[in-house]
Amino acid sequence: MIDFAPWDALLRQYVDTQGRVDYQAWKREKPQALAEWLASLDPQNIKFDDNQNVELALWINLYNALTISTILERYPIDSILPKILGIPNWLAFLWFFYRPAYRFSGRRYSLSQIEHKMLRKKFQDPRIHFAIVCASIGCPLLRNNAYWPETVQQQLDEDARRFINNPDKVRYDSQTSTLYCSKIFKWYRQDFLKLARSVQEYIRSYLETDVPLTDATSISYLYYDWNLNQMEKRG
Template identity: 70%
Template sequence: MIDFEPWDRLLRQYIDQQGRVDYIAWKKEQPQAIADWLSSQKNLAFKSNSNNLEELALWINLYNAFTISTILERYPIESIRPRILGIPNWLAFLWFFQRRAYYMFGESYSLAKIENSILREKLQEPRIHFAIVCASVGCPLLRSGAYFPEQVIQQLDEDTRRFMNNPEKVRYDMESKTLYCNKILKWYRQDFLKVAPSIPEYIRSYLKTDYPLNASTRISYLDYDWSLNQRISS
C-alpha cells in the first residue's frame, strides 16, 4: 500500500483551514515534492481486490495529488478554466480532466477516469464529491491532511458536513423557502439520489440546523467559482 505520510505532511504545511493552497510557497520551497513522492510509489503492486476503505483513501489522495501537482507545474495561473480573449477555453478545460497524464501501477490515468470509473462507478461513494478537489474556489475545501483507510469514512463524513454547513456552498432562505446549492449537487445528482429520496433530504441529513427540507423544496443553484483555490502568502 502507498505510504501517505509524505503527502500528509505537504498538505499540513501548505493548506490552510479554508482549504486554500499556498502555491507560491509550495512552488518556491518544494516544487518536486509531490512528483518525487508519486515516483517513489508508482511501481508498487496494486491489488484491485483490496478492501474498499484502502481504495477510497488511495484514489482520493491520488486525485488531489495529481491535481495539485499539475497546478504547481503551470503556476502562476488564475483558473483551471483558461480564457482566450475573455472567452472560456472549454477544450483546454476538458483536456485538464481527460488527458491520461498520470502514471501509476503500470497504467496511465486521467482525473476523469479516477473520478468516474473508480470512485463513482466501482466504489459507489457519493461523499467523494466533497473530498476530491479540482483546484477551484467552487470545489469542496481541500482537507489539510491525507486520507487514511482507517479514518476515511469519518473523514468523508466530516467533509460532507463541512460542505453542507458552509453558506458559500449551501444555504436555505427561510423567507423565500429556497435552498441555494453548489452545482456539484446538480452535476452529480444521480449519485446522491442512490442514497436519499431527494437532494434537499440528502442535504438535510448533514445540516446542523433542522430546516424544513423535503422533496418539494425549491432549489436554486449558485454560480460556480472557477478561480484558483489559492492562498496568497503574507
C-alpha cells in the same frame, strides 16, 4: 503498504483550514516533493487485499495530489478555466480533466477516469464529491491532511458535513423558501438519489441546523467559481 505520510506532510505545511493552498511557497520551497512522491508510487505493485478503505483512500489522495501537482507545474495561474481574449477556453479546461497524462501502477489515467471509473463506479458513495478537489474555489475545501484507510469513512462524513454546512456551498433562504446549493448537487444528482428520495433529503440529513426542507423545496444552484483555490499572493 502505501505511504501517505509525504503527501500528508505537504498538505499540513501548505494548505490552511479553509482549503486554500500556498502554491507560491510550495513551488518555491519544495517544487519536486510532490512529483517525487507520486513517482515513488508508480513502480509499486499495489495490493489492496480486499480492503476497500485502502483503495478508497488511495484514489482520493491520488486524484487530489495529481491535481495539485499539475497546478504547481503551471503556476502562477489564477483559474483552472483558462481564457483567450477574455473568452473561456473550454477545450483546454476539458483537456485538464480528460488527458491520460498520469501513470500509476503500469497504467495511464486521466482525472476523469479516476473520478468516474475508480471512485464513482466502484464505490457508489456520493460523499466522494465532497472529498475530491479540482483546485477551484467552487470545489469542496481541500483537507490539510491525507486520507487514511483507518479513518477514511470518518473523514468522508466530516467532508460531507463541512460542505453542506458551509453557506458558500449550501444555504436556505427562509423568506423565499428556496434552497441554494452547489452545482455539484445538479451535476451528480443521480449519485445522491441512490441514498435519498431527493437532493433536499440528502442535504437535510447532514444539516446541523433545523431547516424546513422537504422534497418539494425549491432549489436554485449557486455560481460555480473556477478561480484557483490559492492563498492570497505575497510580494
